Amino acid sequence: MTGLRLNIETERWQRHLRAQMQRPGLVPVMKGNGYGFGVANLAGEAGRLGASTVAVGSAQEAKVALREFDGDVVVMMPYFAADPVAREVAEDPRVIVTVAHLGELAALSGVRVLVEVRTSMQRHGISVLELPKVADHLQNVTFEGWTVHLPMLAGGSNFAEAEELGRSARQIAEGPLWFSHVSDDDHKRLVDRCGPDVRLRRGTELWLGDRGALSVTATILDVHKVVKGQPVGYHRRGAPRNGWAVVVSGGTAHGIGLEAPATNRNLRDRAKSLALGAMDAVGWALSPYEIDGRKRYFLEPPHMQSSMLFLPADARPPKIGDEIPVTVRNTIATFDE
Ligand SMILES: *Cc1c(COP(=O)(O)O)cnc(C)c1O
Numbered sequence: 505m506t507g508l509r510l511n512i513e514t515e516r517w518q519r520h521l522r523a524q525m526q527r528p529g530l531v532p533v534m535k536g537n538g539y540g541f542g543v544a545n546l547a548g549e550a551g552r553l554g555a556s557t558v559a560v561g562s563a564q565e566a567k568v569a570l571r572e573f574d575g576d577v578v579v580m581m582p583y584f585a586a587d588p589v590a591r592e593v594a595e596d597p598r599v600i601v602t603v604a605h606l607g608e609l610a611a612l613s614g615v616r617v618l619v620e621v622r623t624s625m626q627r628h629g630i631s632v633l634e635l636p637k638v639a640d641h642l643q644n645v646t647f648e649g650w651t652v653h654l655p656m657l658a659g660g661s662n663f664a665e666a667e668e669l670g671r672s673a674r675q676i677a678e679g680p681l682w683f684s685h686v687s688d689d690d691h692k693r694l695v696d697r698c699g700p701d702v703r704l705r706r707g708t709e710l711w712l713g714d715r716g717a718l719s720v721t722a723t724i725l726d727v728h729k730v731v732k733g734q735p736v737g738y739h740r741r742g743a744p745r746n747g748w749a750v751v752v753s754g755g756t757a758h759g760i761g762l763e764a765p766a767t768n769r770n771l772r773d774r775a776k777s778l779a780l781g782a783m784d785a786v787g788w789a790l791s792p793y794e795i796d797g798r799k800r801y802f803l804e805p806p807h808m809q810s811s812m813l814f815l816p817a818d819a820r821p822p823k824i825g826d827e828i829p830v831t832v833r834n835t836i837a838t839f840d841e
Contacts, residue, residue: 506723507809507840508754508830510540513717520714524706525553527688528695531578533707534569535561537759540834541711547572557600559705563590566599576600578618578682580651580705582628583608600648604628606637613644618651618682621669625655632672639676649680649701656685663690670698712834720837721827722793725810726751737804737812744783747816749803752793754811754830759837760792761806788814792831796820799831 524530532555534546541549543560547569550558559578560569567589569577575598582604583590594601594615603609604620619638622629629651630638650673654662662685670681680701686694694702712718728749733742736749743749754760784790788801791811796819803812815821822828 505827505841506725506753508758508760508832508837509721509827509841510834510837510839511719511721517714517717520717521549521553521710524710524713525555527691527704529691529701529703530710531555531557531559531682531703531705532710533559533580533684533705534711535559535565535580535707536835537838539707539711540832540837540839543568544572546711551575557703563587563593566593566596570596570598578602578705580653582620583612583617585611602628602651604630606630606634606641609638609641609645612641616646616648618648619673620651620653621673623652623654623669624665625653627653629653632669635672635676642677647677647679649682649703650674650677651682651684653684654686661687661690663693666690666694667697670694670702674698708835718834720830720832720834720839722752722754722830724750724822724824724826724828725753726824727815727821730814738807739804741804743803744788744801744814745816747814747819748821750795750800750813750815750822752811752813752828752830753809753840754793755806755809757808757838758840759832760811760830761789761802762836794829794831795822 532550534543538546543565547558551573557576558569558573559580560566562581563579566577566579577598578600580602583601585591585608593599600616600618602618602620620629622631652669654666666683666686680703681698682703684705686704691704730736730743730749732745736743783801790799791802791813793800793813795815800813800815803814
């Protein structure tokens with residue numbers, strides 16, 4: 505193995521999946537990079553878990569899921585008739601599309617639809633004020649229920665909004681309620697208050713909920729002794745100290761070096777780094793790779809399939825072929841194996 509690998513403790517991972525699937529109404533979500541596993545693998549896994557329905561993001565992903573999974577496939581991005589792939593996929597009898605605009609709903613016929621209710625997130629959906637008009641447009645479609653995608657409230661509960669929107673929607677038309685981002689407790693309360701057919705769409709907690717079952721490793725591809733100031737890398741920046749230039753597998757093609765927009769890297773953190781004389785204060789970026797027990801700095805930005813790290817002289821240098829831990833966000837990572 506010379507690439508970036510996602511290691512799965514299969515039995516432990518599947519035990520977690522089976523426990524999650526005990527929850528009535530749980531609908532596995534698979535989209536984008538398939539939470540690091542790939543949409544096709546997750547669709548197959550969902551089938552083995554006995555799921556009757558899965559949810560994907562896009563029409564293109566629906567095609568993949570339909571190949572690997574025998575049940576129903578919900579497309580969660582709003583339906584637009586202007587998209588030919590969306591139109592083609594919607595004709596499949598196993599596909600349920602999400603409609604978030606009255607005009608699109610009015611123009612549809614012969615397909616299975618979920619109608620999206622706009623939440624305080626203000627992303628997609630028909631507003632509560634316009635909801636009564638939905639009833640005029642359900643004759644030509646198979647109505648499969650209402651979808652309510654709630655904001656994620658840190659430490660708080662979005663139960664009140666979930667219940668209010670669910671009730672408002674069911675006054676317009678009876679049908680299942682499909683929620684996203686509702687806690688287990690709130691799910692139980694919603695079933696008590698809104699009726700039994702409450703579905704729960706989950707991705708992260710399902711596939712990545714037992715982090716201990718998963719680990720990511722990279723391979724040491726090369727190790728070179730360098731002295732302080734010696735030019736290294738594409739940009740021939742001087743090495744910060746005596747030590748080693750270490751080349752490891754994993755680069756931009758794998759999502760290495762990509763980060764979500766920072767919310768926590770504030771001035772105080774930066775001042776702290778500066779006070780400590782840390783390498784990041786003078787323009788070196790800490791990498792997600794761990795060698796000899798510590799995260800190491802990039803010598804330069806990651807290349808497409810490998811990265812160059814600096815290892816100071818007082819550390820124990822690795823050997824070519826050694827595997828080292830690397831911390832990635834599975835939702836943006838692409839693995840070789
Ligand atoms: C992605 C997505 C989900 C799953 O989100 P997780 O946080 O991964 O559980 C649920 N609902 C909708 C509409 C989504 O787009």
